[in-house]
Amino acid sequence: MENHINLFIxxxxxxxxIFAYFLGMCSYLAVSKTVKTSVGLxxxxxxxxxxTVPVNYLLEKYLLKEGSLTWLSPKLAEVDLSFLSFIIFIAxxxxxxxxxxxxxxxxxxxxxxxxxxxxxxIAVNCAVLGGALFMQQREFxxxxxxxxxxxxxxxxxxxxIISLAAVREKIRYSNIPAPLxxxxxxxxxxxxxxxxxxxxxxxxx
Amino acid sequence: MSQLFSAKNLKLLTNPLNMxxxxxxxxxxxxxALAVTVKMKxxxxxxxxxxxxxxxxxxxxxxxxxxxxxxxxxxxxxVVVATLVxxxxxxxxxxxxxxxxxxxxxVGLIITNCILMGRLEAFAMANxxxxxxIDGIGNGMGYGWILIGVSFVRELLGSGTVWGxxxxxxxxxxxIGYVNNGVMIMPPMALILVGVIIWIQRSRSKKLxxxx
Numbered sequence: 001m002e003n004h005i006n007l008f009i010x011x012x013x014x015x016x017x018i019f020a021y022f023l024g025m026c027s028y029l030a031v032s033k034t035v036k037t038s039v040g041l042x043x044x045x046x047x048x049x050x051x052t053v054p055v056n057y058l059l060e061k062y063l064l065k066e067g068s069l070t071w072l073s074p075k076l077a078e079v080d081l082s083f084l085s086f087i088i089f090i091a092x093x094x095x096x097x098x099x100x101x102x103x104x105x106x107x108x109x110x111x112x113x114x115x116x117x118x119x120x121x122i123a124v125n126c127a128v129l130g131g132a133l134f135m136q137q138r139e140f141x142x143x144x145x146x147x148x149x150x151x152x153x154x155x156x157x158x159x160x161i162i163s164l165a166a167v168r169e170k171i172r173y174s175n176i177p178a179p180l181x182x183x184x185x186x187x188x189x190x191x192x193x194x195x196x197x198x199x200x201x202x203x204x205x
Numbered sequence: 206m207s208q209l210f211s212a213k214n215l216k217l218l219t220n221p222l223n224m225x226x227x228x229x230x231x232x233x234x235x236x237x238a239l240a241v242t243v244k245m246k247x248x249x250x251x252x253x254x255x256x257x258x259x260x261x262x263x264x265x266x267x268x269x270x271x272x273x274x275x276x277x278x279x280x281x282x283x284v285v286v287a288t289l290v291x292x293x294x295x296x297x298x299x300x301x302x303x304x305x306x307x308x309x310x311x312v313g314l315i316i317t318n319c320i321l322m323g324r325l326e327a328f329a330m331a332n333x334x335x336x337x338x339i340d341g342i343g344n345g346m347g348y349g350w351i352l353i354g355v356s357f358v359r360e361l362l363g364s365g366t367v368w369g370x371x372x373x374x375x376x377x378x379x380x381i382g383y384v385n386n387g388v389m390i391m392p393p394m395a396l397i398l399v400g401v402i403i404w405i406q407r408s409r410s411k412k413l414x415x416x417x
Contacts, residue, residue, distance in 0.1 A: 019392060019393075020392055021236075021240060021392075022235065022236045022237075022239040022240045022392065022395070022396075023236050023240075023314070024236065025235035025236040025239065026232065026233060026234070026235055026236065026319040029232055029235065030232060083291060083294075083295060084291070085313075086287050086290055086291050086294070086313050086316060087284065087287040087288065087291060089313075090283050090287050090316050090317070091280075091283070091284070091287075094279065094280055094283055120279070123279065123283075124279075124283075124317045124319065124322050125317065126236040126237075126314050126317045126318070128317075129313065129314060129316060129317045130236075130310060130314055130317075133310035133313045133314065134310060137309065137310065177404075178407075178414050179403075179404050179405075179406075179407035179408035179414055180400075180403075180404050180407070181414060181415045182415030183229070183232060183403055183415070184400050184403040184404045184407065185400070186400075187396050187397065187399050187400030187403060188396070188397050188400040188401075190396045191393040191394065191395075191396035191397035191400060192393070192397075194392050194393035194396060195391075195393040198391060198392075198393065
């Protein structure tokens with residue numbers, strides 16, 4: 001249990017997807033104009049990550065890693081399919097996003113309308129594929145750890161986008177030098193927020 | 206040959222370097238631009254990989270564009286891009302293993318690099334193969350020069366080296382009390398540097414300034 005809490009705090013604050021790894025930056029900058037839409041996108045990212053990362057973990061463990069096919073037959077112990085991991089991961093993500101889209105559309109049309117275009121776009125959000133690739137690097141021991149990991153990463157991403165949207169709503173009324181308006185000041189803002197998040201790096205877990 | 210490099214095609218090549226830069230104007234492909242720019246060498250390798258993948262995926266998708274059903278085009282694009290990225294990744298591992306280790310997951314993340322999907326959707330799906338190929342190279346280079354610029358500043362001020370060469374030490378500035386700026390290596394400075402590049406670019410060409 002302690003292990004899970006540590007992992008959770010680590011992924012939300014210390015190794016935050018945005019401020020430490022810059023993953024999912026494109027939609028982060030494009031969609032963070034208002035708090036309402038960014039909450040929608042944040043929730044969608046958490047949702048997709050919690051499903052895709054554990055699925056990819058199971059695929060990695062029972063299909064792709066060297067010697068992972070032994071459950072099929074001991075003769076396959078030397079087969080190493082890990083070079084296929086990129087294509088499998090992205091295919092899983094694209095398929096699950098499509099599936100989630102259909103399920104949400106069927107059972108909760110209001111949520112579907114609220115998420116709108118963001119749901120299909122998540123398939124190409126670097127944070128989701130990044131989550132899968134970091135999962136591969138960190139070598140988790142069981143599937144529950146990947147659930148915690150993906151939930152933490154998704155939540156960290158959602159916190160980052162919602163707070164940026166809140167700041168951007170405020171600066172709409174401030175007098176920014178013309179060339180910095182829009183994108184320029186947003187980059188600098190994110191930089192300052194990332195500096196604040198660097199304070200968490202001192203945590204020893 | 207003159208047909209291949211007509212004025213229109215040259216424009217495709219040079220426009221992304223400045224007025225339609227993928228990073229500072231189109232806001233595509235930011236993730237990797239920020240994460241791999243601590244040192245110049247990985248940044249250069251990354252820029253080269255993205256250029257190659259962008260050019261060839263544009264070429265392939267543009268060749269196939271009439272045969273791809275609109276409903277499943279995203280999946281087809283992802284598969285083409287992922288295949289190219291796997292090839293690049295295996296090549297990097299074979300020939301420049303240390304750089305490949307430094308880039309870690311960011312080679313894989315070229316797949317979801319928005320430049321690729323953005324250009325495939327916006328350009329390759331509607332244009333002929335050769336134009337698309339040039340467009341891919343142009344956008345890769347536009348992305349590349351920002352990467353190399355940012356990594357140059359970060360490496361020079363953060364580690365006191367240029368392409369691994371200890372220039373600050375050779376200049377002897379450490380003996381008179383110069384210290385490397387550690388914050389430059391940290392993530393936030395990458396964001397602020399890109400912000401500054403955007404600032405400079407927009408004050409030079411007023412057309413790009415966003416309306417209030």
